[in-house]
Amino acid sequence: MPDAPPVAGLRFRGFRGDGEFEEMHEVIKVADEFDKDDFLETLDDLKRNYKYLFHCDRFRDMLMAEVDGKLIGYSRVWWTEKLKGGLNYNHFVVMHPDWRGKGIRRAMLRWDEGRLGRIAASQEGPSKEYQVYASEHEADWIGLVESEGYEVVRYSFIMVRPDMEDIPDIPLPAGLEVRPVTPDDYRKVWEADVEACRDSWEMVKTVEEWYRYWLDSHEFQPEKWQVAWDGDKVAGAVQPFINEEENKLFNRKRGYTENIHVGREWRKKGVAKALIARSLHLLKDLGMEEACLGVDAENPTGALHVYQSMGFNEVRRYMTFRKPLE
Numbered sequence: 001m002p003d004a005p006p007v008a009g010l011r012f013r014g015f016r017g018d019g020e021f022e023e024m025h026e027v028i029k030v031a032d033e034f035d036k037d038d039f040l041e042t043l044d045d046l047k048r049n050y051k052y053l054f055h056c057d058r059f060r061d062m063l064m065a066e067v068d069g070k071l072i073g074y075s076r077v078w079w080t081e082k083l084k085g086g087l088n089y090n091h092f093v094v095m096h097p098d099w100r101g102k103g104i105r106r107a108m109l110r111w112d113e114g115r116l117g118r119i120a121a122s123q124e125g126p127s128k129e130y131q132v133y134a135s136e137h138e139a140d141w142i143g144l145v146e147s148e149g150y151e152v153v154r155y156s157f158i159m160v161r162p163d164m165e166d167i168p169d170i171p172l173p174a175g176l177e178v179r180p181v182t183p184d185d186y187r188k189v190w191e192a193d194v195e196a197c198r199d200s201w202e203m204v205k206t207v208e209e210w211y212r213y214w215l216d217s218h219e220f221q222p223e224k225w226q227v228a229w230d231g232d233k234v235a236g237a238v239q240p241f242i243n244e245e246e247n248k249l250f251n252r253k254r255g256y257t258e259n260i261h262v263g264r265e266w267r268k269k270g271v272a273k274a275l276i277a278r279s280l281h282l283l284k285d286l287g288m289e290e291a292c293l294g295v296d297a298e299n300p301t302g303a304l305h306v307y308q309s310m311g312f313n314e315v316r317r318y319m320t321f322r323k324p325l326e
Contacts (some may be wrong), residue, residue: 003110005103009068012111015058021047023071027096034097036137040246045218052213055079063111065095065104072096075108077116079123080204086127088204089116089325093141100140109148120325128325136317150321154201155297157304159312160254164284164291166311170274173266176228176235178278189227190214192234196261201296218243219258226278228271236262236271240279242286254290255283260303267301276310 001012025043032041050058056078065073073095080088091112095105113130120128132150134142172178181189194206214220219241227237239259247254257279262271283291293312295303 001107001111003103003107005107007067007102007104010104011066011069012108013064013066014060015062015064015074018047018050020064020071020074021050024074024094027071027073027094030096031094035135037135038250040243040249042245048213048216052209052216053078054207054209061115063108063115065099065108067099072099073104073108075112077112077119079116079119081125083198083203083205085125086129086202087120087123087125088129088131088322089120090131091116092132095140097140105140105144106148109144117325129322130325132321134319134321136319142319145321145323148323150323152319153322154320156318156320157295157297157314158316158318159293159295159307160315161280161291161311162313163311164280164289167280167284168273168277168310169281170270170277172228172274173269173271176230176266176271178226178228178275181222181225181227185227186215186222187211188232188234189225189237189239192237192263193259193261196236196263199264199300201298201300219256224279224282226275226282228266228275230266234263235266236260236275238272238275238279240283242283242288252290253288254292255279255286255288257283257291257293260293262301272303272306273310276306280310 004010004012021043025046028041028046056076058076061077063075064071073093075091075093077089077091080090082088091109093105093108093112116130130150132145134145190211197203219239221241224240225237226240228235237259238257240255240257242255257276260272260276280291291312293307295307297304
C-alpha cells in the first residue's frame, strides 16, 4: 500500500465480516481509555452501528491494519449530502495507542482520502470536502489531520449539570400538553425532530437507516420522553435516557437529556426550558445525580444559552475538521 511504513509484520486488508467486531471492539476500548473518552460503546452498540450503515459498503470502504495477525486499527469512509448543497466525505481511523506515531495511521488516512476521492469522482456537487471529527483529548488524531491540511470549521460541546438541586418548575405555554408517548407517535416525534434540525448548521439529508437505528438504539427509551403536543402536532420534545452499563463502568449516576427540539412556531416561548425541567425532575426521581447533553457551539436557535441557564456547563469540546478535495 502506498505510504505504508516499514513496520515488521504490518499488513493491511479489507473487512472480512461480522466476525471482526470483537477485535474491533477491543481496539476501541483501549483507544477510548487512552483518549479519556467517558462514553461507553459496547460490543452490541458496535454491531448495531454497522447494521445501519448508510452510503458505505463495509467490504469496500473499510481498511483493517494488523501486526503479526493481530488487529491494531481500522478505518471507515462514507459520504453525506448537505441540504443546502455540497457533499461531505467522512472518515476516521481508530488506532491502538501502542501503534500510534509510527506512520500507520497516516497511511490509513491517505487510503481513506483515496477511496473517498474515487467515490467523489462519480458524484456532482457545488462543493466537496473531506470531514473528520475529534475530541479535544485526541492529541494524536488532531496533530495528524492538521498536518495533512485539515482545519477546524466548527466546535460542539458536551455539557453536564453536575447536580440535581434547585431544578426549576417551568410551566408550558398555554395550549400545550405533555402526554405519554405511544408507538403510533414514534414517527411523528422523529419527523418533528428532523424538521426542527433543518435549521441546524449544515444539516445533511436524512436517510431511513437513521430512523431504524433510532428505534433500535439503547437510547430509545420513550417511556421517559417529555413531548409537548399542540393537538396532534409535536411542538417540542426532550428524549431523556439512562445508560445503566455506562454508569456502572464510570461509577456515576448520569442521565441524558438529548434530542432536544422545538418547532419553529413554538420557539422563544419557553418550551425547551419547560421540557428540560420536566426531564431533570424525572431523572432525579429515577435516582440520577447529574445530567448530560451535547450542543453545537453556534446553534442558531440559541440552544447553548438555554442549556447554560438550566445549569449545564461545558466539560468537553469536540471539533469538526474539513479539507477541500483536490
